[in-house]
Amino acid sequence: MSDLFRLDGRVAIVTGGGSGLGTGIANALGERGASIVLCDINETLLEKSKAELSQKGIAVETCICDVTDENTFQKVLELSETAFGGADILVNNAGVTRMQDFFEVEKKDFNFIYNINVMGLFRCTQQFADNLRKKNKHGNVVNLASNGAKVTYQDQVHYCSSKAAVVNMTQCMAANLAPYDINVNAVCPGAVDTSMLRACMAATEKQTDGKVTIADCERTWGPPQLGRLIQPVEVGRIIAFLCSDAGAMIRGQSINVDAGNTKF
């Protein structure tokens, strides 16, 4: 019997794949047999991530790509085609945040975050789905939202609202792309140990004049019963499941991957 949880023969594009969650997700997909196309704005990070995956025997290609630039994402699709015969999984992982006092947030801050987290994610999905539609091929899209879409993070009004937009867009995408058998879901991680989270911890320590230290954040931001932060690959495994045949009945959902930190 074939293993419904495997991804053999599948090809996955992971945006922002040079570090953090992107690398963890690529590891999880690769471990289940998928070939990986990593794209990121940072070439050094891409090379490091590629070396890590290659060492495990995962087939991987890299491409410099800014998700806000349609031309560079087109190059990612072309590379997927020449290297692996075309991608059928897209993980919209590239995303940014910054911690800012509510009264200091300006329009340019919203533009920066929404341009990557919302518009970049939309345009990559549109190009990816159009490619599959033309080939009459089934595919999966998984969007990185955040549990910040459902609860509040202090000093991140633009980030949390951008991720709430991703949750709704996931439903719209799932509905609009269902006729083409392109399944779209999202994950809403809690505190995952990455450079983004570490930057938020450092900003918190600074903004509180050291009253809340990085050590305090490490202890309190993760799920209490775990006593540690979530690791990127642990989110990646949920994404691998959503893209597998075993996950095919889940559609248009934004699933919390935060070990219960968001109250239910």
Ligand SMILES: NC(=O)c1ccc[n+]([C@@H]2O[C@H](COP(=O)([O-])OP(=O)(O)OC[C@H]3O[C@@H](n4cnc5c(N)ncnc54)[C@H](O)[C@@H]3O)[C@@H](O)[C@H]2O)c1
């Ligand atoms: N770390 C967390 O706790 C957490 C929790 C919930 C959701 N998320 C989401 O997960 C995703 C990944 O976060 P992370 O923590 O790994 O962040 P990170 O900052 O550690 O990594 C993000 C990667 O995206 C790349 N990137 C940034 N802008 C880009 C662009 N315009 N085009 C292409 N690549 C770009 C960066 O170079 C980097 O390699 C984000 O969407 C984030 O919002 C993270």
